[in-house]
Amino acid sequence: MIHVLDTRHLGRAGIIASTLLESDEGPILFDTGPESTFENIVGELNANGFAPRDVRHVFLSHIHFDHAGAAWRFADLGATIYVHPRGGPHLIDPRKLVASATRLYGHEMERLWGTVAAIAPERVRVLEDNDIVRVAPFEIRAIATPGHASHHHIYLWDDNVFGGDVAGVRLGNGPAVPPFVPPELEIESWLESIAKIRALNPAKLYLPHFGLVARDIAAHLDALGERVIRWSIWFRDRLRTGDDEQKMTPAFADYLAAELQALGATETEVADYEHADPSFMAVSAASRYWRKHHPDEVELPAGRDSASS
Numbered sequence: 267m268i269h270v271l272d273t274r275h276l277g278r279a280g281i282i283a284s285t286l287l288e289s290d291e292g293p294i295l296f297d298t299g300p301e302s303t304f305e306n307i308v309g310e311l312n313a314n315g316f317a318p319r320d321v322r323h324v325f326l327s328h329i330h331f332d333h334a335g336a337a338w339r340f341a342d343l344g345a346t347i348y349v350h351p352r353g354g355p356h357l358i359d360p361r362k363l364v365a366s367a368t369r370l371y372g373h374e375m376e377r378l379w380g381t382v383a384a385i386a387p388e389r390v391r392v393l394e395d396n397d398i399v400r401v402a403p404f405e406i407r408a409i410a411t412p413g414h415a416s417h418h419h420i421y422l423w424d425d426n427v428f429g430g431d432v433a434g435v436r437l438g439n440g441p442a443v444p445p446f447v448p449p450e451l452e453i454e455s456w457l458e459s460i461a462k463i464r465a466l467n468p469a470k471l472y473l474p475h476f477g478l479v480a481r482d483i484a485a486h487l488d489a490l491g492e493r494v495i496r497w498s499i500w501f502r503d504r505l506r507t508g509d510d511e512q513k514m515t516p517a518f519a520d521y522l523a524a525e526l527q528a529l530g531a532t533e534t535e536v537a538d539y540e541h542a543d544p545s546f547m548a549v550s551a552a553s554r555y556w557r558k559h560h561p562d563e564v565e566l567p568a569g570r571d572s573a574s575s
């Protein structure tokens with residue numbers, strides 16, 4: 267049995283999930299949600315007949331706070347936390363992670379994500395690409411899938427995939443969109459990761475934002491890949507014209523809202539997408555991506571001889 271647990275982050279349903287798989291060793295969690303919603307997840311566990319202490323295995327897609335923030339709470343109760351090799355050190359010593367998140371969120375940190383605490387090293391188990399963890403009756407395989415973050419895994423068991431953020435954000439009846447967040451956005455590897463998921467041909471895909479995709483997974487992945495490319499080009503073209511991040515943020519919010527509304531989204535649904543995937547983050551991520559990986563693509567024409575370029 268698989269259950270999608272709703273963290274009801276900031277009181278909003280259907281935005282951030284933790285996914286529960288029932289095993290012979292009790293409930294397995296894929297992502298935990300943020301620490302600020304730990305009590306809601308405890309309530310969801312109770313509603314399914316479990317106590318938080320019953321959770322012995324927590325598989326993290328990546329270490330962003332909306333996915334991994336409550337992992338330390340489960341580790342303190344004895345769970346093993348599985349994570350990508352580049353994520354592990356930040357769970358054991360989260361100071362750098364907190365510092366960089368504080369630059370993004372400022373005084374909102376606590377309200378959004380709750381308390382961040384270190385996880386004891388013996389509770390953290392690093393998984394390399396294709397490592398398999400046996401939790402009877404399942405064999406859970408970690409698959410390295412960078413793009414949204416360099417330290418991202420998806421997990422495969424039977425014909426199910428827990429897709430993390432690289433598999434897209436899809437809320438309500440809305441479309442699949444790629445959450446662009448700094449500092450590790452990488453367009454090329456994101457597209458390769460989508461191809462990896464497609465090759466697995468899963469029957470069921472579970473998303474942290476939000477829940478089960480059981481039909482037309484190929485179409486979901488196609489739509490996601492198309493947006494990864496088109497959005498990145500939208501940002502490239504604005505950077506080329508010299509737009510700064512302050513100017514791009516409302517422009518991208520409008521671009522996204524228009525796209526969602528054209529597909530039939532209500533105002534609430536547009537707001538939900540903005541909540542799951544804030545425009546200011548996408549702008550910061552894409553600007554950083556282009557300047558770091560393709561600086562000559564976004565150089566300003568000013569001062570250059572346009573005839574020679």
Ligand SMILES: [Zn+2]
Binds near residue numbers: 328431
């Ligand atoms: Zn993320």
